[in-house]
Every structure is written in structure tokens, then in C-alpha cells.
């Protein structure tokens with residue numbers, strides 16, 4: 001992880017880092033790794049952690065308590081901000097799932113959860129003056145997204161996101177350049193899920209297993225891709241690394257050939273944040289309207 005951070009200059013001097021965390025294996029490894037990296041290279045860089053309670057009974061409370069214990073045990077000293085869907089969005093995920101099921105809406109709770117979480121993380125990171133938002137996506141997550149984008153014939157997304165970094169949006173707002181999205185970095189991008197599990201065992205971390213009840217009830221496209229890749233990997237251990245490398249090569253090729261359209265956008269009529277060029281309101285505000293909050 002330290003090599004990935006140095007090689008791609010994910011963290012530099014004067015960065016203020018916001019970590020989106022849970023109590024899962026990826027989060028704990030990222031939290032520990034970034035803290036140690038910072039201690040060694042950029043002691044003055046401030047770090048904050050954000051943990052979001054989605055509002056699923058009995059699910060997140062244990063995680064929050066666990067992260068506090070983990071920080072104490074490993075002497076990780078930084079500010080941990082606890083926030084929730086209820087606080088920002090006005091409804092818990094459980095309430096939204098109730099509405100989805102009652103009205104037989106064709107919606108996946110994982111997509112709803114992801115949209116709201118991204119919005120809250122970005123908002124909190126901006127409020128706290130962060131310059132980087134670190135996300136615990138590992139190599140498996142990244143290549144699953146790559147396969148998903150290939151299956152959907154979405155070359156744009158492949159060309160806009162490097163495996164270790166998401167595209168950022170800096171827009172000129174009048175004379176003053178205003179940043180709308182905090183650049184998202186993925187320090188675990190070159191570590192496989194298997195390596196992360198092994199590292200947790202080696203360090204004696206006991207991550208809380210991600211057992212969100214909704215992710216189990218709603219089988220999603222991504223899980224099918226995961227199973228497909230895991231099956232291949234059993235016979236060829238290089239499959240995932242090859243896919244990660246081809247991701248970099250595809251990105252470079254698209255950039256070299258200048259094949260990417262410039263990113264177009266509109267401003268959300270409700271919250272003022274940038275959104276897709278064909279949209280009037282952003283996904284987050286659309287959900288707010290749908291769930292009447």
C-alpha cells in the first residue's frame with residue numbers, strides 16, 4: 001500500500017486526508033496503512049475518519065464501537081466523525097427499503113445506499129477542508145467495476161477513472177475556481193481481497209464481516225462478476241493482476257489517442273452540485289424527492 005501511495009503520489013505534503021471507513025477488512029487495513037504512512041512521511045498532514053450509520057438495526061452500532069476500540073488498541077490518533085443517513089438525508093436505509101418493498105419499486109437498496117454514502121462523504125470531506133478522500137476499494141472491487149463497464153459497453157467510464165484514483169471535477173465558477181468533488185484515492189488498488197484477508201490475520205485485526213442484510217437479499221450484477229472472476233482465478237492466479245494491468249493500458253491508450261469526450265455537466269437545480277449533462281437534478285436529490293424528504 002505504501003508503494004501504491006508513493007508511486008502514484010496519492011498523498012503529498014500538505015494534503016488533508018478524509019477516510020471513508022467501516023469496520024470491514026478493507027477499511028481497517030487502509031486506516032492502519034494510511035496512518036502509518038502519514039506518520040513516516042507527512043506527520044503534519046491532518047487525518048479525519050468518517051463512519052456513516054445507514055440506519056440498519058443492529059448493524060452499524062457494533063461497527064462504530066469496534067472502530068473506536070481498534071483505534072485505541074493500535075494508537076491511531078485522529079478525529080472520527082460519526083454521522084448518519086438520518087442526519088443528512090432524513091431517512092434511514094431501513095425506512096427506504098420499507099418504502100421500496102411496500103410500493104414494489106424497481107430499485108436496488110445497494111444502489112440507493114451507494115449514492116447517499118458518496119454524497120455524504122463528499123459533503124463532509126468538503127466541510128472539513130479535506131484535499132483527498134480515501135476509499136477502501138481493493139483490486140477485486142476495481143476489476144469487477146472494469147468488467148461491469150466492459151459488459152455495459154461504457155468506454156467513457158474506463159477512460160475517466162484510473163484504478164487508483166477517481167476523476168475529479170474542478171469547475172470554474174465565475175472568476176474563482178471552485179472544487180466540487182474531493183479527489184478520491186484508492187490506496188488498496190493493488191492489493192487483492194485475498195492479500196487483505198491474509199494481512200488482517202497477520203496483524204491480528206478482527207474485522208467485522210460485512211453482513212448487510214440487504215446486500216444478501218438483493219443479488220446484484222457485481223456479485224455474479226465476482227463469482228465469475230473467482231472461478232477463473234482458481235486455475236490461473238494471474239487473472240486479476242492481468243485485468244488490473246489491462247485497465248491501466250486501456251486508460252493510457254484512450255488518453256494517448258485523445259478519445260475521451262470532455263466531461264459535460266449540468267448543475268443540480270435542487271442542491272447546486274454538478275450532475276450529468278442530461279440531468280436537471282442529481283441522483284441524490286432525485287432520491288430525496290422519491291422518498292419525500
Ligand SMILES: [Zn+2]
Pocket residue numbers: 268269270271272273281282283284285286
Ligand atoms: Zn442535487
